[in-house]
């Protein structure tokens with residue numbers, strides 16, 4: 001089993017891109033980790049771009065039941081609850097765990113109805129690039145909780 005992170009386009013902000021690589025490296029100490037970046041259609045009108053990105057995520061995640069989709073409209077958890085949520089998946093799920101972050105325009109309401117798990121990092125809206133970093137840090141933090149490793153709490 002591995003953890004996959006899927007999103008449209010590479011992170012452009014160089015300091016964020018560096019942080020992203022650092023956290024992926026840190027998470028890889030605990031579990032195999034794959035970042036899947038696909039090219040979006042940035043020149044298309046907004047609704048077409050969103051539909052394209054949703055299709056690409058769906059194609060790449062395999063089973064939608066394994067998909068954890070990031071949206072401020074999803075379920076909020078504290079870091080300990082999130083660690084338990086992840087631990088349960090690690091213990092009982094045989095397929096890969098897949099997280100997907102939207103592009104700058106997010107997802108459509110219809111996509112949210114497809115049965116994947118919706119996860120919120122906060123009720124506040126972050127840029128897609130910030131949301132990637134916060135997600136990665138929380139996944140890393142969850143592993144330090146699961147493995148009882150010293151980390152700032």
Ligand SMILES: C[S@@+](CC[C@H](N)C(=O)[O-])C[C@H]1O[C@@H](n2cnc3c(N)ncnc32)[C@H](O)[C@@H]1O
Nearest residue numbers: 070071072101102106107120121122126128131
């Ligand atoms: C700029 S936001 C798009 C916001 C848009 N209003 C929406 O409803 O999706 C871009 C992406 O960042 C992620 N994101 C931003 N804030 C988030 C939050 N508080 N919790 C979870 N994901 C978030 C989501 O994946 C979102 O699709």
